[in-house]
Amino acid sequence: MMNTTEVGAAPKAPPVKVEERLFQNRYLVDAGRPHIKIKPHAEPSKALMALTHLCPAGCYSLNDKGQVEAVVDGCVECGTCRVLTAKTGEVEWNYPRGGFGVLFKFG
């Protein structure tokens, strides 16, 4: 699903895979109804590009056409991508339907 590894990590640390972390979490995925969509774009803005490393769940990645894609099954609903792209309006963000999405056991 996600493929993000750390870019400029501390020299000693091996690449960090976020998938291994998300795997611990519980989700109720609203299949076929993603709550976050990226508007079609030819070239991503700087803010949208930043999400490929900034999203704490690694939901954003760059495809081979140079566009940013999102797979939001692992989204922890922090809202960072919404705030960062509020100016450019490239991300359409809504809460998942009531009851769906991440379910924190501890928080």
Add this chain to the structure above:
Amino acid sequence: MIEEKFDAIVVGAGPSGNAAAYTMAKEGLKVLQLERGEYPGSKNVQGAILYADALEKIIPDFREDAPLERHVIEQRLWTMDDTSYVGMHYRSDDFNEERPNRYTIIRAQFDKWFSGKVREAGVVLLCETTVTELLRDTQGRVIGVRTDREGGTAFADVVILGEGVNGLVGQRSGLRPELKPETVALAVKEMHFLPREVIESRFNLKGNEGAVIEAMGTITDGMTGTGFIYTNQESISIGIGCIVSDFAESGRTPYGLLEAFKRHPSVRPLLEGSECKEYAAHLIPEGGYNAMPELFGDGWIVVGDAGQFVNAVHREGSNLAMTTGRVAGETVVWLKRRREVASKANLAEYQRRLEATFVMKDLKKYRRIPDFLHRNKQFFGVYPKLLSAAAQTWFRVDGVDKRAKEKQIFQSFREGRTLPGLIGDALKLARSWR
């Protein structure tokens, strides 16, 4: 959705919404509370330290059954570079008191407990219900909410928005401006499980005593931010957060930063052998007083994180959330008793009452701090390194005489930051703190 009209609708079942709903229901008001999560707490993240005082003012005997982890007897403040920390530790047996002042908690469990009290008080709580917009009358007065449930509208005299930092309802209704990447932090956190004896021996604790660590320095790689390590009964909460705009520029991933923090030679032994059972992320509004939106209007009040009620320097948020929720609830009860409507003019009483509490006083006192910390990154990189080097020079016994060591330390500060830089920083800090 529900035909009857309520005295109040509360959006959100976090500490702010729960405090507001509880306060009103206790006084006999008819309250509807809406929460988007499957259960209260399922969407919420906190370090988490609970400050007893704010909760005591709402539920005086909360200690009897609240899910408290440990009472904090030791506070550690760490300034870190890549291999060391310089620490200020305060531990006192005085904190082993009958009514301890601070506790560690696990938010999802705590929110569930608080919500139980709220429902016992008579609040109608609907979970799995996302509020999508505010309903207004022809004069623009807020009269209710629409939800994502079928036929999902509900009406009330006043709507209290305790929807948290990423509060879409208020933002999309134009009650407050969009969050700015420069004044909001993104924090990531993990829950690491260990047997309680192991935690107690590693942190020098017995029984339900707890220790908490706040850390700053090179762990945030030059960004404005901090890390934390808190002891629970059988787990350790560890997290790190930085300002979103800093993250965007840095190219760092939040989980990479957390991983590096966990691998720090001073941190790693504390977590050795633990099992991570959850990874969470959440925003923290850190703009303080200057970022505070309008707090009330015709038919609505905002409480908690949605109103930017966080004191980032002291890592206080949930207590401000509970206090603003309680004061909002008390204001609504007061108006109801006087048979007055929840107009903008009448709800100004909410702000008047808040001004008299620590909430507004503290946020005002620190109003310059968020901007100061954002502009003065030397406090997160240069100074921690200098401090650590100075400590090492001072403590290493290597045949160099003490006067020469003093000189060396002074020289390193001058080189690292220049004399005018040092003086300027001291003045700026003093001015912002005032």
